[in-house]
Structures are given as structure tokens and as C-alpha cells.
Amino acid sequence: MSGDKKTWHGIPRDEIPWKPAVDAEACIGCQLCYVTCGRGVYEIEGGVAVPVAAMECVVGCSTCANVCPTGAISFPALDTVWKVEREHQIFRSVKKEALAKHERDDAQKMRATVAAASAAAAAVPTRAQVEVAGEFGDKRFLVRLEELIADQPFDIVNLRLEVPTVKGARQKAPSFMSFEVTSEKQEAVAPFLDRITALVHDAGLVLVTAKPVS
Template sequence: MAKDLSTQVWHGIPRKEIPWYPTITAEKCIGCELCYISCGREVFEYNETIRKATVERNYNCMVGCSTCSTVCPTEAITFPGRDLIWKFEKEYKIFKEVRKEGKEKREKKKILEERAKAEAALAKLTTRIKFELAGQFGEKGLPKILKEMIANRPFDVINFQMQVPTMKGADEGAPCYSSFEIVSTEQKDISEFASEVRNLIKDKGIVLVSETKL
């Protein structure tokens, strides 16, 4: 379904109050379809019966645009003179509105740029890592040590899981599986803390199955 842009406002002026749109001289139109293809605002349709372009949504035309006329090889498309636009600019004193729109556009651009910078900086940080381990955990007090390591620091251990074959087996030193994630609680880099966790795993003789940056 074709879009209807006729209800839009041009710098404070209702679009339908501005008679700026193309007119096609049918006798000159050779049906090349260049206007139909070039216009991104669906002003034109192509009539396959008569093999000519027709203007179907004239108020979809962007005020001041005349691209279709410029590219037409037979000069079949015409527009009102530019003085029509200048007349509306003066009568409606649009430049107060234009300055307001310009300020809003700059502010929006600045926000997007700052967001992009923040996202780029965050992407460089390691703020979450998942560890998967295998070994004997019970007697080595891994959960307790991890809890002590994060005390009063901007880190946390989440999604801690431990799988044991049997409770007796765990007490008897049977291998177990554990997984957990370390995260930053302040969106700060956790590379140094991750190094501490790796050293703990190594010192306790636990097998590091995998380490994944999330």
C-alpha cells in the first residue's frame, strides 16, 4: 500500500497548503519510468495501459524537490517556480521553526554520538565471564573463598551451580562439575578480578574446563 505523506507539516506549514508538486505533459512522456523509479516518496505510478507515468500522490512530493524533472530526458515534468517556495518562507516566517528543528537535530545527533561512544567503550570492557570447572570442590571451600573475594568489591558471582554424582561421593573426593559467572556491579572491567579467579582455580588444583566472555 502506498504511503500518504500529505498530512505532514513542512516547517510549521501544513503540506496541503503548499502547491509544490510535479505536472506531467503526457504528450512529452515517453514512458521511460525514470521518475517512477527515482522518486522515493511514491508520488508517481506507471500506467501500463498507456505506458506513461502519472502523478497520483502529488502532496507526497517533498517541498523544493525537483529531481524527477531534472532527470526526465524529454522535459515532460515541470514544477512551479522557486519563488513560490520563497513566498511561503516569508509569509509563514518559517526560519524560527527551522532554527528550532535545527537545534533538536543537533541535540539528537549529540545524544546518538555520546551513546555510540559509550557503547564502544563498553564493548572494550570485559564485564562478564563464565567459568566451568571440574574437580573436588567441597573440601577446598571454593564457594566460601569466592564469597570472600567479592566482599566490599564491585564484583559479584552469579548463576553458581555445582553438580555432584552423590553426596557421599562428594565427601569422599569424587570429581564434581561447577559453573559460575563473575560480573561487574558497576560496569567496570573485570580482567584483573578474572585473573585472581584463575589463580585461585590453579592454586586449588581444580581443572578449568572453559572460560567464556559473555
């Protein structure tokens, strides 16, 4: 049916003689029709299936009759449906309905694709934690780090430098630096970490950790 349950492709449902009939003597009350039908056509009364909402039956559907173990359910001949289709020339209406359905399906697929892409993007780490140890005094490490990110869509945030003492730093005592690399365009940070790692090693420092964080 289209739109609501009272019409079938624009034809009033009560003008279409498609409904089930139950042979009460043949019915064994197995209730298979009751649980199979998704339109609430049947109720079980006195151990027998009764089509209490026969006009809710989907036009052309005969699943309940096909699965009935005793053949207790019957439907009109399909000729009755074909006759209605010819008389009402429903195929112009069907084409319009099909076009609208295609548009809905395409929109739904597009929404699903966008949602999947968004979920995938959200799963890609765009930040990383880096920890470096060593002597920073004359390495120009911060200057070189700044030069490295100058033309890249990444920035360095939350930078901390821990030194044992100011004099110790001047005397080239080992120090500890930590910072975060963050993407300015929500791009994956992992490939850029390779360049950070190369810079640390080239500066003669020790890379303690360099790992993406969610």
C-alpha cells in the same frame, strides 16, 4: 513538510505552487518518475506519466525532473518557494522544528547507545564451569576457595565433590570436584578465573577445565 502532508512548516500546502507538470508529447513512458518518487505523485496512464497527486510533492524537490531522460517534467522556478519563505517568515518555525528534531535524534542515539551497551554486556560471560581433580584431604582447598571469593563480587555455586569411597578419601585417593563461578554484579568472569587457576595449581591439584559459559 512538517507534522502532516497538508502543511509545509505551518504553511497550507495548497498555498505553495510547487508541483510538477508533464509534457505528454515528450514523455516516453519510461516510468522512472513513477518508481523514483517516494510520495506517490505519479501514475502511468496510457503510457504517459500523470501527476495524479501533485500536491503531495515535497516542496523544493525536483528529482523526477532531474532524472527524466527526455526533460518531460518541469517545475516552477525556485523563486516561488523563496517568495513563500519570505512572506510567511518560516524560519522561526523552522528553528523550533530543528530543535525538536535534534532532541529526537539525540534521544534515538542515546537509545541506540544503551541498546548496544546492553547487547555487549549480555555477550560477556558472567559464569564459568570449573573442574578440578586430585587429593583434597588435607589441602584446605575449600577453605582457601572461600577466602579467595570473600572480598570479590563472585560466588561459588553447584559445587560437587566426588570421592571413590570415604575411606579412600581419608587415604588420599584422587577425587573430582566441579563447581560454577558466578558474578554477583554481572561482571566478566574470565579475569577471575586466572585467580582460581592459580589457587588450584598452588594447592597441587589438577585443573581439568575452567571455561566461561553463556
